[in-house]
Amino acid sequence: MYKNSTASRLANLTFSLLANCQEKEVHLAKLHRLTQAEFRCLRLFGTDESLNNKTIAERMNLSPSRLTRINDGLVKKRYIRREIDPNDRRNMRVNLSKKGKSLVQQLNKDYVDIHKEILQDINPSQHEQLIMAMTHLLEALEKWLKKTE
Amino acid sequence: MYKNSTASRLANLTFSLLANCQEKEVHLAKLHRLTQAEFRCLRLFGTDESLNNKTIAERMNLSPSRLTRINDGLVKKRYIRREIDPNDRRNMRVNLSKKGKSLVQQLNKDYVDIHKEILQDINPSQHEQLIMAMTHLLEALEKWLKKTE
DNA sequence: ATGAAATATTGTGTATATCAAATATCGATA
DNA sequence: TATCGATATTTGATATACACAATATTTCAT
Numbered sequence: 001m002y003k004n005s006t007a008s009r010l011a012n013l014t015f016s017l018l019a020n021c022q023e024k025e026v027h028l029a030k031l032h033r034l035t036q037a038e039f040r041c042l043r044l045f046g047t048d049e050s051l052n053n054k055t056i057a058e059r060m061n062l063s064p065s066r067l068t069r070i071n072d073g074l075v076k077k078r079y080i081r082r083e084i085d086p087n088d089r090r091n092m093r094v095n096l097s098k099k100g101k102s103l104v105q106q107l108n109k110d111y112v113d114i115h116k117e118i119l120q121d122i123n124p125s126q127h128e129q130l131i132m133a134m135t136h137l138l139e140a141l142e143k144w145l146k147k148t149e
Numbered sequence: 150m151y152k153n154s155t156a157s158r159l160a161n162l163t164f165s166l167l168a169n170c171q172e173k174e175v176h177l178a179k180l181h182r183l184t185q186a187e188f189r190c191l192r193l194f195g196t197d198e199s200l201n202n203k204t205i206a207e208r209m210n211l212s213p214s215r216l217t218r219i220n221d222g223l224v225k226k227r228y229i230r231r232e233i234d235p236n237d238r239r240n241m242r243v244n245l246s247k248k249g250k251s252l253v254q255q256l257n258k259d260y261v262d263i264h265k266e267i268l269q270d271i272n273p274s275q276h277e278q279l280i281m282a283m284t285h286l287l288e289a290l291e292k293w294l295k296k297t298e
Numbered sequence: 299a300t301g302a303a304a305t306a307t308t309g310t311g312t313a314t315a316t317c318a319a320a321t322a323t324c325g326a327t328a
Numbered sequence: 329t330a331t332c333g334a335t336a337t338t339t340g341a342t343a344t345a346c347a348c349a350a351t352a353t354t355t356c357a358t
Contacts, residue, residue, distance in 0.1 A: 006276050007265040013283045014170070014264070020290045021167045023210075027297060037314075043164075053337060061172065066315055068338055090323045090336040115163070116156040118289035122282065127155050129275065130282040134162040140267040141169045148176060186345075202306060212347055217307055219345095239305040239354050 014137065028110065032103065037062075037070050039107075042079060047101050052091045079103060177259075181252065183226075186211075186219045191228060196250050196257075201240045228252060 029039035037060075044059055045051065057067040071094060074080045079100035085091035096104060119127060178188035186209075193208055194200065206216040220243060223229045228249035234240035245253060268276060 006280065007268055008261045009280055010264040010268065011261045013287060017287055018167065018170045020287065020294060021163055023294055063316055064337065092337065112157045112160045114293060115159040117293060118286060119156055119159065121289040122285040126282045129278055130286060131155065131158055133279040133282060134166065136270055137267055138162060138166050138169065140263065140270065141173065144263055145169060145172060213306065215346055241306060
């Protein structure tokens with residue numbers, strides 16, 4: 001039963017971790033006066049990437065039509081620009097504006113900084129283990145999702 | 150720069166982990182023909198707990214009025230029962246039905262099983278350290294959230 | 299007894315999301 | 329090259345998820 005209790009302790013940990021991560025996202029979105037959807041959408045961009053509607057929708061698990069409207073908001077707020085893909089005029093290529101790029105960089109920096117702070121509270125000798133454990137966790141989760149879909 | 154790269158690896162991990170956990174929740178909710186809100190609400194119950202509206206709302210970060218309606222759904226689907234608290238008739242005590250209890254048990258079991266699988270991929274001598282590291286991560290995250298609110 | 303605080307519910311407005319239909323484009327083929 | 333089927337985006341209609349304010353009931357302290 002040792003195995004079992006370790007597993008359930010781990011289960012409780014990931015459960016709480018999830019809740020806290022979500023809260024953290026809500027907080028950061030508010031901080032930058034973005035809706036959560038807009039925030040998550042921007043977070044998908046590398047600073048010089050150019051994505052189309054459908055790709056973003058798939059990565060975010062949203063319908064393309066929803067994305068159109070989220071993008072409407074981001075265009076209005078001048079974070080992104082739309083332009084027709086010259087290679088395939090059906091595609092709308094979505095690019096970050098200068099304002100968008102600097103926000104994305106800022107967000108990435110903030111995000112990493114949070115984890116830096118967090119790591120400062122943890123003994124450096126445990127850092128590698130933590131990364132390993134989380135990697136395993138992620139792999140197992142992905143495996144589980146693939147299995148069940 | 151070691152510190153920095155560890156932090157950004159951790160940042161990427163928690164980011165992906167969050168996305169996958171959310172997907173898992175969506176999947177499990179659908180599987181049992183529950184809305185996500187209903188699913189998360191049920192997950193809060195220990196099998197023989199009895200909670201009131203406000204407590205659940207607080208734990209879920211939702212308004213009490215929202216909870217009333219989520220509970221309406223769960224009552225209609227026969228997972229929970231409402232009864233007036235005899236000690237304080239303002240309270241509605243919410244209990245799991247037999248059907249509700251068995252679902253909650255099943256969900257908990259599934260959840261622990263996933264983590265058992267994960268632990269099988271990790272050397273048992275490291276399990277305790279892993280739990281410790283994850284606990285630290287959670288504590289650090291909670292501290293960060295408290296600081297910024 | 300009475301007024302203030304706590305609790306759940308109901309009414310209403312807004313944000314979030316989906317689905318179906320319309321439009322434009324592409325690519326293949328007859 | 330004219331046409332048909334597939335694909336991408338957008339628009340309009342609609343459903344769902346949520347919060348806030350008002351209401352009703354109950355408790356509790358005075």
